[in-house]
Amino acid sequence: MPEGHSVHRLARQFTDVFGGRRIRTTSPQGRFTEGAARMDGQVLEAARAHGKHFFADLADGHVLNVHLGMYGAWSFGGDERFDAASSIGAPRRIGEREVHADGAAAAEPDRDDDGWVLPPPPVPTVRLRVRAEHGWADLIGASTCRLLTPAEASDVVAKLGPDPLNDDDPAPFLDLAGRTRRPIGTVLMDQAAVGGIGNIFRAEALFRAGLDPWRPSNDVPREVLRGLWSDNAELMREGVRLGRIVTTRPEHRPGVPAEQAWPEHANYVYQRQGSPCLVCGQDAIVVEEMAARKLYRCTVCQR
DNA sequence: TAACTATGCCAAG
DNA sequence: TTGGCCTAGTTAC
Structure with a gap:
């Protein structure tokens, strides 16, 4: 459901929170297990958008390409450094309807043994979960979620009109x-x-x-x-x-x-x-x- | 609990 | 032009 502006916001939030950081990735739903395994442990360099397509460049040269389609959405969470990093006000959800944290002060989040913020248990439909030290993101409902080579990613953009x-x-x-x-x-x-x-x-x-x-x-x-x-x-x-x-x-x-x-x-x-x-x-x-x-x-x- | 809807897109006919 | 598909929320019964 999101139009281009949401995807550009998403790319900015992604770059703010994950850019230059090492990430851990899983596919709780199981439909992106191979891709998540390939991404796991890499540094996410930056994210960008063209039209309604989202791209995130990984250090090994692969590109994560997501299209939210009609029902896709990302949920976010993290600690105070996650909030501070987000130049667009750290929305908690970007997708069919954007949601922000309510005013109540958030409790200090749980952390794992490495000191990384621990997300809540994923809902079963989470296609891709991305974690970094200070924040996490869950993707549900996307019509496209795949890893591309840079050439393949360029082909996707080349088929789109100017943005x-x-x-x-x-x-x-x-x-x-x-x-x-x-x-x-x-x-x-x-x-x-x-x-x-x-x-x-x-x-x-x-x-x-x-x-x-x-x-x-x-x-x-x-x-x-x-x-x-x-x-x-x-x-x-x-x-x-x-x-x-x-x-x-x-x-x-x-x-x-x-x-x-x-x-x-x-x-x-x-x-x-x-x-x-x-x-x-x-x-x-x-x-x-x-x-x-x-x-x-x-x-x-x-x- | 079921039905319906939605800011999308693709392939089949 | 139609059907299928991805999911969750709202509304109807």
């Missing part, structure tokens, strides 16, 4: 979008066209641009496509900063202070069918199906 969060050149997206007559709503979700946009950013960016998602992509002027790219980049960067997707402008959040961290009306159209549009006020937000996914739009504002 706004990596400051990539948008030209490949503009070119592809400019020559296909598939609906612009489909093209924005196509990971080979642009990396990291999912169902929420797709719906919200098209609303903000006043574009009908069903409009043929090659009918959208290049300058408008360029605007879609930069608006998505902005929304996704804000998503990385906040750890959640907020796409409404403050003036469209009636009665909610602009600086409020968790605004009530965070989105314009996503899952707002049947509610009045925050811009035109009409009961015009509909949900339809596009390429087997829910498509939300305002029939008044988007044409």
Whole structure:
């Protein structure tokens, strides 16, 4: 379920917590036993993201590649040095819904004989558990979890479109979008066209641009496509900063202070069918199906 | 307790 | 275009 911003946050937290450190790895579920054995005892150099793909580079040259798919999530835990290391506020869970520690002071965690923080017993579905001295991470539900060679990892990236969060050149997206007559709503979700946009950013960016998602992509002027790219980049960067997707402008959040961290009306159209549009006020937000996914739009504002 | 849903993607037809 | 798949939470009965 996570869109690109979550995966970039994940890569940052991973680098903060595990980067340059020796790790121990297991696969309690048993579906990644070989990979976990190969990773075990290595130094994790750094983690990175492209679109919705996560990569972690290991000292022996192998690359851990994870795609969370629809249901994947990472859970984290650790001691005070784990909290201090995380530049994004040490979320406890990154996946379908991000969760932070509640305010209560955490008890001093248990440690093993080597003095490493001891995680709780894993739930049976943990595909991969990563431990370092000060923190740990559990992966569940991922659609992809595998070890690649650097060449294989490059191939994965090469098949993806440019990623706004990596400051990539948008030209490949503009070119592809400019020559296909598939609906612009489909093209924005196509990971080979642009990396990291999912169902929420797709719906919200098209609303903000006043574009009908069903409009043929090659009918959208290049300058408008360029605007879609930069608006998505902005929304996704804000998503990385906040750890959640907020796409409404403050003036469209009636009665909610602009600086409020968790605004009530965070989105314009996503899952707002049947509610009045925050811009035109009409009961015009509909949900339809596009390429087997829910498509939300305002029939008044988007044409 | 079962049914349903979800920010995704792939392969088969 | 459809079915399958990965999992957990929420809602319905």
